[in-house]
Amino acid sequence: MKMKKLAGLLAASTIFASGAAMAEPFYMDVNNFDDSPLGATNGLTALIYQLGVNWNATSVFTDDTPGAGIEFGDSVLDSGFGTVSSYLDSTANAISGGENNEGVGVTHQLRFSYNDLAGTVVLNDGAGGILAHYTSGTISIRNDNNTDGDTTDAGEKEVLRLDVFNSTGTIGNLILFATVGFVDPGSFFFPPATDWSGLTVAINARVDFNLDPLLPTPIAPDADGNARFTRTSTLDGSVQFNRVPEPSVLALLGIGLVGMGVGRRVKKQRA
Numbered sequence: 001m002k003m004k005k006l007a008g009l010l011a012a013s014t015i016f017a018s019g020a021a022m023a024e025p026f027y028m029d030v031n032n033f034d035d036s037p038l039g040a041t042n043g044l045t046a047l048i049y050q051l052g053v054n055w056n057a058t059s060v061f062t063d064d065t066p067g068a069g070i071e072f073g074d075s076v077l078d079s080g081f082g083t084v085s086s087y088l089d090s091t092a093n094a095i096s097g098g099e100n101n102e103g104v105g106v107t108h109q110l111r112f113s114y115n116d117l118a119g120t121v122v123l124n125d126g127a128g129g130i131l132a133h134y135t136s137g138t139i140s141i142r143n144d145n146n147t148d149g150d151t152t153d154a155g156e157k158e159v160l161r162l163d164v165f166n167s168t169g170t171i172g173n174l175i176l177f178a179t180v181g182f183v184d185p186g187s188f189f190f191p192p193a194t195d196w197s198g199l200t201v202a203i204n205a206r207v208d209f210n211l212d213p214l215l216p217t218p219i220a221p222d223a224d225g226n227a228r229f230t231r232t233s234t235l236d237g238s239v240q241f242n243r244v245p246e247p248s249v250l251a252l253l254g255i256g257l258v259g260m261g262v263g264r265r266v267k268k269q270r271a
Contacts (some may be wrong), residue, residue: 024241025049025090026193030102035141046100047191048087051239055082055112056232060157061121061130062218065229070124070216070229074131078117084110088238090170111156114139117164117176128215131170137164138181159184 005160031043055079065073086094087101095101117137124130142156161182168177188196216229 019143020154026196026241027191028102029187029189030108031186033157034108035265037087041099041102043066043102044101045104046089046097048095048096049090049240050088050092051084051110052086052094053082053087053112053239054085054235054238055080055237056234058230058232059130059216060219061229062222063229064224068227070130072121072123074121076119076121076130076134078132078134078137079113079115080117081113082235084112092238109144110159111139111144112139112141112259119167123171125171129168130216131171132167134167135178138162139164139176155183158182159187176217 018056025047027045027047029043032047040076057078060077061070062068062075062077065071085105087093089105104110114137117134117139119132119134119136122131122133141160141162141163144156153221163181164176166177183197185195185197188198214231214233216231219228219230221227
């Protein structure tokens, strides 16, 4: 691994391991990537502290190491797709008002997908909690008008593409690290006007509402006769952003996606 990537990885790992990571506000210029701005608004969102997200996640586990069942060293391949459903303020409430949210879910919609997130199993607690270590994969974030009824990628504009190279974390709190393969300049900013296209960024996500843990179910073996298992989850969550103090790296992404091979889904405890 290149030293720049290693430095960024260690910095981000330290931030999240210490529990000191707080959501860092950012804003977007929606007019920069969307051709249907909301009325006469200026295209700039209010400060966003978190993104509310919804997605479907599928994990396929291959028993390609000695021993039966899903265990340490077995392969995992994840795919998934979802939408950014809302922009959240500092109190985790949805930002309202067209000038503030620029019509998210009405005139524009950010979507994301991945189909090649690959790694190996690190831990399986036998009750649906599975932690994987990911080393490759691509996550694409696109914009589209969600009123067109199109659930494919056709006609959507990519605004951010992330190439995964490592991960860390625990069951239910996975952090993925990726370099930015592409970013639409002039779309994402930290205040007052710092464009993401030249920064190191860490993104952490938490699943806010889930049901019971899901156990993988058997499917057809692979071409070599190895047993395979799969599970698909429909999840809600929130994503927060933090700068990593390593400006020489384009960006890093860390997403805690329970369901992307991570496993145990715990219902959020509310005060």
